[in-house]
Amino acid sequence: MDSLKSDKENRDSWIKSHTLRTDSFPITSIVVREIQGLPAKLPTSGTLSVKLLGDLTIHGVTRPWTWDVALKVNGNDYSGTATTHIKFGDFGMEQPRLMIVMSVVDDIKLQYDFHFVKTDG
16 A cells, blocks of 8 residues: 555655555455456457456455456457445545545545456466
């Protein structure tokens, strides 16, 4: 979690130390338990929409969670984006409240961009 970056370095530092508490909870993990919408035989081209179901651990709290995945296939190349939304309280995090900020929306979009290459073996 220490490598988390947004467009504001000061905000990143504050979120890491006060909300995420990366000193105590340095790791976030995703354990995939099921993939829904994936055909039995992987296509060699095109796009797919699938869902990843599994366990998401943030801030030391593990919960079952679903990710929406937009997958693009080109031969043995697989790339795409997995997204989901969480709330601060879902994982025991305190929603930031600062005098200099009017409000913080309780909706965190998590996005994971990926690229895999299928190899024989």
